[in-house]
Amino acid sequence: MATAQELVVDVSRIKKAINSGIPLTITSYTLPHEIEVYIEEVLETFLKELGQAQLKDYLSYCLRELAVNAKKANTKRVYFMERGLDLNNPEDYKLGMTNFKQETMENIGHYLQLQKEKGLYIKVILHVKSQIINLEVRNNVAITKTELIRIHDKLARSRQYNSLEEALTQVLDDSEGAGLGLVILVLMLKKIGLDEDCFDIVASDTETIARISIPLDQTRVENLSILSQAIVDQVTSLPQFPDNIVMIQKLINDPKSEMADIARQISMDPAMTADLLKIVNSAQFMLSKKVDSISEAVKMVGIRGIKNLLYSYGTQKILGDDTTDKRILWDHSYKTAFYAYNLAKNFRKDRNLLDDVYVGGILHDMGKIIFANVHPDLLNKIKAFCSEKGIPASTFEDLSAGLNHAEIGALIAEKWNFPDNLVSAIRLHHDPNVAPTEFKDLVETVYLANMLCEYEGGTITFDQIDKKPLTSFGITNENQLEALLDKFAAGFKRENQRVRS
Structure with a gap:
């Protein structure tokens, strides 16, 4: 994936990532507005390629909310460090949070620079694997027990709301990043037919990971499977595995066969013999001397090695x-x-x-x-x-x-x-x-x-x-x-x- 600083959405790379099951990653240390816009553009292209463009507005909000929360968490770390406070100490935590929002907002450039100097990142990852779309936002600081309790409390309370109006009638603590925004995130997920179980926050010693998992449309998954099988069934231009290779494989699998029998059967096909000797003498087998006969090759490489060579050789001959x-x-x-x-x-x-x-x-x-x-x-x-x-x-x-x-x-x-x-x-x-x-x-x-x-x-x-x-x-x-x-x-x-x- 292109680095976020380039701010150019590479459609071909997004397609390749989807087709190969490779995650798309965007990393930022300060999350400026232009990076937020870029993330939204990448998400839009990603969803469009997956036939899920209708989810864009809902998931854009979710990603933006999670990324901003990760940025705030990083800011909190450098703010507490600068003031000599321990995030894991309840008294220090209470003292630090008293003026955290006001003081960091008044001097945000200073704190963002500190985050960058200390290598505190916000990493957005888009990944489709096993027919699940995973959207992740990671930051490389460990979430505290107090923070995790607050977040889980907000998520638990979000279950009672069916609309934004209901949520807004509640008095929500806005001193933390995990406030009304997370409640709205869960409401967004509900609007696209998902529940709060599709959202999770995972903590490790070095990272905090917020993850949304979205099953791909089941009909589309089934259609892909049907089409895949149809292609296999209808590719009449691809024959069964070559008879001569099948015969050799049967010999290899027969416990009564001897090395000489296998070598003799291979030698009956001059083209195969030449090709197999070429492979056997390649760097793969690291043989101490060049092998000139298939009989010697079978002894040097072994039954398993020859058997595997036949699979690759036969496939290449068929597919061309x-x-x-x-x-x-x-x-x-x-x-x-x-x-x-x-x-x-x-x-x-x-x-x-x-x-x-x-x-x-x-x-x-x-x-x-x-x-x-x-x-x-x-x-x-x-x-x-x-x-x-x-x-x-x-x-x-x-x-x-x-x-x-x-x-x-x-x-x-x-x-x-x-x-x-x-x-x-x-x-x-x-x-x-x-x-x-x-x-x-x-x-x-x-x-x-x-x-x-x-x-x-x-x-x-x-x-x-x-x-x-x-x-x-x-x-x-x-x-x-x-x-x-x-x-x-x-x-x-x-x-x-x-x-x-």
Whole structure:
């Protein structure tokens, strides 16, 4: 996402964030008026792309209220620090709040400058994931127990109001940021069919997070799922997995098979043999010497490694790389695979994971490549299907733009009888936190490798990367990420040069 200071709404980046399940982040230290306007413009575009433009006025108010409250909370911190008062001491708190509003308003420039110097931010995050729109406002100070009690009291009282008029008849304490504004926020949510349970404030030792969660229109979700399945069912141009590869896979799965049987079957296909040897001799396997025969390759790489190679090799043969769009997608997939392999190699030390993350990286964007394969006659069939089922044209446009590409790729992978771990890597590569426990390492690694590629390309910022996978790999700040990326990028460049030579 463009930094807030640029004040230019980048529509293409917002679309990419939506289609890839990546959060949009806007950070400010002083929240001037022009930043508030920019946030509103980004929200408007974000909701429009999601087909939820009707929510704009209600959610604009909510975001603005939460952002202003976060700004006030930061101001309160520097005000108390300057006066030598302890926010967590009830007597100090009462004393500080006596003149807080008047004194900070009279000298707001001074206190905003202090906030900036101390790095106290207001961070607005827009994110759609698992068919839920999440709007968050974060500030990097811990909320006190007293403040949290006051906020929960306001929220509890807001339940009794059905209109703004009712709320205004009550005497509300306006010395705190969490006053009438929060009550109006809950009323706004009620107007769009949500209750106060969709709003929450989460406290940690370092951050306070105010979050609004909005389920996407259920009809639209169902339509996307129906369309995804329809495409998988009707893509007749995509055959079943090649017979020769299926036969080799059966041999690999047969406990009675020997290495020599597998190698002999592969060797019967000269093109496959040449391609597999090329892959086996790549940096992925880090072999000490060049391998010239498939029999030796099977011994060196192992059964699991060969099996995974066959999945990626067969997929690439079926989907092809005969257009510029597909070549760009495959190039991204190769880099993701290389980065995933190196993440696993440096941080996980699991040989089986090394094999799995490489092929998971190659295949993670299968859904996008499948859409690039769709012929005009199929597009017409799908459009007719939409008309027959009463599905809006905009839903199909969402799908063709990439929304649900992970689900389409996973459905095709299931059609080709891929193992569950690879199906999960494809389906969840934008949503690693919901991965089954047994596949979590694989999905997290493919996710982070994909994010490294996106970060390297300048299409996302560090703030847009999910913190849980980062923490899982011991990455706590942007400098660490950049150092790691520099190392991987140099390795990928050397590998490409070696392959071409």
